[in-house]
Amino acid sequence: MSSQDSGQQSAISAFHDDEIVVDLNDRDFVRRELEALGVEVSQSRESQALDLELLRLSGLAAAIDAYGREDLESSMRTAGAGVYRPEDRYTDLDLLLFHLRKRAEERPEYAEHKPVFGKNRFLGGVWGSPHIGGDEIDPVLAGRVSLPQRGEQNPCSKRIGVLDTMTFPHENLDGRYLTAGEALFPRNITGLPSTTAHATFVIGVVAQQAPNAEIIVRSVLDQSGTASAWDVAQEMVAFRDAGVDILNMSFASVTDDDEPPLVLQRAVERLSPDVLLIAAAGNHGSLFQPLRYPKMTAQTPVWPAALPGVVAVGALAEDGKRAAFSPALPWVDRQAPGVGLRSTFLSKGVRIAHRDENGGLNVALIETSFGDPGYAKWSGTSFAAAYYSGQVAALAERECIPVREAHDRFPRPPWQTEEPYTA
Template identity: 30%
Template sequence: MRTLFALMIAVLLVFPAGAHAWIPDDKGIGGLGWQADQWNFLPGTGVDAPRAWDNLFAAGRPGGKGVEIAVLDSGVAYENRGRFKKSPDLKKLRFADGYDFCARTSNGLNACEGEDKYPNDDYGHGTHVISTIAESTNNGVALTGLAYGATIIPVKVLNSRGEGDEDTIAAGIRYAVKAGAQVINLSFEFGSSTTSAAQVPRIAAAVRAARAKNVTVVAASGNGELQRVGYPAALPGVISVGAVTEHGCAAVYSNVGPGLDLVAPGGGKDAALPDQPQCVPAGPHGRPIYQLTLTSKLRQTFGYPTDYFGTSMATPHVSATVALIIASGVLGPNPTPDQIEARLKATARDLGVPGPDETYGAGMVDAGAATAR
């Protein structure tokens, strides 16, 4: 079965007119190549990373080289320091100075206490998200990153349980802007009890400040199976991202609604949607999003967890595509967040009923099309 699957993948990677996109040599989980595992990066099932990679080679900025992406999350496994370990496939990744706004977990009302300059990951979520964006690529090891040439600004705003608070997140956004971020990735949401911008005023103000500095903010729509987008994704000017499965169906957990902008691969179970034959809610679940990240209780070993699916996993696909658009120059040297959002939507792959809708937004992000001249 694995041999047959690998053959099917090889067929998928043949492009129109006999053209072949660049295929990195990363070996994947079972040694059959990254494309046997990263359905989320393939044409057809995913965001068409190979075509995007070719486009960025043509632009002279492979993998989005030079673009700075701030990832606000649980930190990243970027160094060997004390009990913290460095991911074996982030060795070539460019890291700018980051910050830890959540150095300790509070036992009180707030989720975070303390600050320092070492945004080490003690949860695993942040390393997974950053690996989707920028894991080392074409090094014969593990998997690939969509914007592998970008510089990452790691900003830790979530604790060892994946929890954060408004003050910490707002401070993280402002830090990212001052640090020179061009894109900010927010792979989290506040849940069903947060229903308006008035409940997160400091984050709303920080997002406005980011946009005023020409920074594009991308956030997860949420995993609550709600008919509305969660916060901070629902804030004005934020690109909200829902999740689809390997089958091209909306994921059952993904929040939807009128504020949804785009969808991207998140993995997991299909939603039960009428008149959409690609959706098989009673059938086998789609695969998760695989990346090399921290595993085990002590978070000191690395592996490929099978339970990473969600809008948190979908969001970095869009953030990475934003970085590739900027680097490609297809919108000029300094595109605005509004121009970038319009480009993402204009080149998205339509899913569901024809045209934009509340289940898929403008459609599935297509990195290949978005960076094409």
């Protein structure tokens, strides 16, 4: 079964188990080795913007069995490669990648460098504690939120990209953002999980801080708040052509080996010189017991936030101190309010959804109303990132300075060794 076919499976494996991502410079080598192993490439997608190719595989399990599954597993354990739990077996994809790396070691052209290939991982992070939610795991009804009036557009106004779920039309947001028609839910639709409203909430938070900013919204996360790293990376680099100054990414992923997803890393490398990338730092700071699925502790890096070139934003509580759920890790660059924020939301017939401790998505049968139009109160670093994106854009507009200069004026967290700036 492919990881994408089962919600529980995707929570456990956290990657498409029939796909690999390959650098274009190394695809001939990989394709030759796949053919020799008896693995077929059933579909491929190429990205010139990322210099990567996505390969969908068929016949992988049979090829691994024919080659010698037990021998490969024994070699992996001896080499200490990958992640192995006694209750599990290595996945077919783990064994394939190990085999490809060993084969590359025998090739003279890879004596100086290693070939670049890896998994197409899932990204997520719009669900409940410990991922998103914090002190208030689920969104709750809030009173009306009044967004600041938009002023006159001027040359110093900034453009903010938001990469998130689909968007729900809301009267308070009309005229404040641009998005493709197919990325909009119809008005007054009912029965949707609360995760669907994530982008609508995020846009409202951004607009409250930066009412004059032009907000460009693109949908990549599905109704459960997940997407493949390939799809996210493709949408990320597309923002370069949209001319955004800031890209807000309120989602995250973790990996079994704590290494960044290849395709996300490549997208950040291509985009960060031109765009200020801001991402949620995750809500796992108060994990006293490690999660089994996904593998996570209070020290786990989340991606893309922990990548160089990305501003990772943690959450401040209402008293101005770090929220308990917000990680205090070296790669967390900034903090912003992220507890009890109020913003735009879905209206009637919302089914509250959150992740349980095993990574499964639970969607309530009972429908909840959030008013008409809808407003909610919610907490998490997802919304702290949105708040910070708006803060930076507003300061850059007010002072008529580049967004990176505005970002540098905001204080670093106290656990950072550098002397903080003041806005």
